[in-house]
Amino acid sequence: MNETAEVVILRLGHRPGRDERMTTHVGLTARALGADRVCFPDNAGQSKATVADITDRFGGPFDVELTDSPQAMLRNWAGKIVHLTMYGERVQDVEGEIRDAHQDAGEPLLVVVGAEKVPFDVYEEADWNVGVTNQPHSEVAGLAVFLDRLFEGRELEREWDDADRRVIPMETGKRVESADEE
């Protein structure tokens, strides 16, 4: 949202075919809920194209990138790293510290979301391993709750630039306007 230091989501691991929709949903959730950028493994070009297309139509700023070396991105990250995992500390216990680092200390935040088994050095590289519950569920759900808590709901108020279209909230039915009708 460009409100303070950037928040970047790193999707770790992607099995083409099997993970296409989950990776796409990680990217769309990152965009909708206030992250500035998402980075996918370089075999996730199809998910990248879908997220870029949504950004073209519904607005940004939001960037989607591929990386051939997520490990280097982790090692070289100039800021703090959060790894979302069901084995981590409880989100309700550590979210305050993470918000302080991001909003008060202005630390850019890299949020790592795993697919298949995550290598152990990711746990060590992370400043926080965070569990949105210690139950098995969905990396998309974990990311969504984490971002909503990180931004304390401000992400729901953000405005979108360069959108072609805009959905108008309705009690019943669907209303989509061309973004220049306003």
Next chain:
Amino acid sequence: MNETAEVVILRLGHRPGRDERMTTHVGLTARALGADRVCFPDNAGQSKATVADITDRFGGPFDVELTDSPQAMLRNWAGKIVHLTMYGERVQDVEGEIRDAHQDAGEPLLVVVGAEKVPFDVYEEADWNVGVTNQPHSEVAGLAVFLDRLFEGRELEREWDDADRRVIPMETGKRVESADEE
């Protein structure tokens, strides 16, 4: 969580193969984030089996069911209906009313999560059409944020009965204990 009136998630629409993981993630998210029960279309038996297996291992109470008539379930629901859709009213504007209905007035809540195109009568049947953002993202992310806001975080504190195993929150690494070690 059995704390007040029940919260049931109804997954509407399921394309076998294509939707398997998304439907499973809807079910696991419902369980992890405080719903009492999830109901899938009757062609989603594989997702049902996965959610039931996780409940066996990690605890409950949580029920997973199939229905051959989601429309009848909607028509006959004795309580309030929330339909999650990007076209709906903003969650931050209506969550207070929904909480009042559920917690204060004790109304059971049916939360509808669509897959493919949702028939228009669902919009009409719903007491609230709710958008977790008016952006396209993920029904799993929308459900997660909705439940976290409905329960105001209490779902993260729930205890699990009849679990075989329990994950112990850790700063680094993984620790899983047999549930009777305590």
